[in-house]
Amino acid sequence: MIELSQVVKTYQAGLATPFTAVDRVTLSIPAARLTVFKGPSGSGKTTLLTLIGCMARPTSGRIHLHGLAGDALPHLAPAEALEITSLPERFLTAIRRRTFGFIFQQFNLVRGISVLENVLLPTYPTGEDPRAVEARAVARLESLGLARHLRSSVDRLSGGEAQRVAIARALINDPAVIIADEPTAHLDSRLSEEFMDLMSQFKDAGKTLLITSHDPIVYDSDLADMVVEMRDGRVVSET
Ligand SMILES: Nc1ncnc2c1ncn2[C@@H]1O[C@H](COP(=O)(O)OP(=O)(O)OP(=O)(O)O)[C@@H](O)[C@H]1O
Numbered sequence: 153m154i155e156l157s158q159v160v161k162t163y164q165a166g167l168a169t170p171f172t173a174v175d176r177v178t179l180s181i182p183a184a185r186l187t188v189f190k191g192p193s194g195s196g197k198t199t200l201l202t203l204i205g206c207m208a209r210p211t212s213g214r215i216h217l218h219g220l221a222g223d224a225l226p227h228l229a230p231a232e233a234l235e236i237t238s239l240p241e242r243f244l245t246a247i248r249r250r251t252f253g254f255i256f257q258q259f260n261l262v263r264g265i266s267v268l269e270n271v272l273l274p275t276y277p278t279g280e281d282p283r284a285v286e287a288r289a290v291a292r293l294e295s296l297g298l299a300r301h302l303r304s305s306v307d308r309l310s311g312g313e314a315q316r317v318a319i320a321r322a323l324i325n326d327p328a329v330i331i332a333d334e335p336t337a338h339l340d341s342r343l344s345e346e347f348m349d350l351m352s353q354f355k356d357a358g359k360t361l362l363i364t365s366h367d368p369i370v371y372d373s374d375l376a377d378m379v380v381e382m383r384d385g386r387v388v389s390e391t
Pocket residue numbers: 163164167171172173191192193194195196197198199200
């Protein structure tokens with residue numbers, strides 16, 4: 153479970169007046185379930201996910217990970233409730249790499265390098281045996297139908313292929329939590345359905361899935377266990 157209590161994010165730097173993008177959010181997000189965040193543009197969905205994913209720190213409030221940090225911090229027992237907002241930066245980095253996998257709207261693939269190199273990027277700092285990691289990356293890409301493209305430059309991929317590379321990259325360190333920000337925004341309905349099929353497999357594998365979406369294929373899906381609706385930085389409903 154991921155537990156947020158009174159989480160606030162106020163942007164201040166370079167602004168004439170501070171702006172509160174996430175406003176006193178208190179929420180329990182179940183593990184091994186799919187939670188969808190919806191709401192109008194600017195309502196704070198992406199900001200909230202960056203706080204949960206340890207990419208930014210809240211201005212105030214607390215976020216606890218219950219039993220999700222795995223072996224990211226070896227000195228902590230896995231089942232322990234971990235309060236992430238007060239952790240030193242180096243621990244946050246470890247959790248960001250080990251516990252979370254990110255899929256962004258624009259996929260954020262690194263241009264000019266190959267598909268395989270993109271998938272391997274998050275593994276460089278972990279110090280694992282490079283051959284084992286590469287074998288895993290190849291297997292994952294093959295299972296996503298990308299065997300033909302292992303050495304292709306990502307610049308030449310179609311939208312659906314690019315997205316599957318982004319998924320392979322998000323999963324390469326076997327994260328407990330997958331965060332996807334508007335993952336279907338650039339996909340047609342067939343590829344969006346395909347994306348949801350993959351999410352279904354990951355849910356069956358026990359992953360915790362957090363997805364922001366404006367897309368009814370995502371938030372109306374039977375796979376969605378919880379839909380959190382946001383407005384002006386606040387949670388207005390949970391269903
Ligand atoms: N670094 C920043 N500095 C100042 N304001 C920011 C910053 N990042 C985001 N914001 C503002 O915070 C608000 C929430 O942004 P956020 O990206 O979380 O919205 P969102 O719900 O994901 O919207 P969308 O559906 O368009 O992706 C917006 O008004 C945005 O302009």
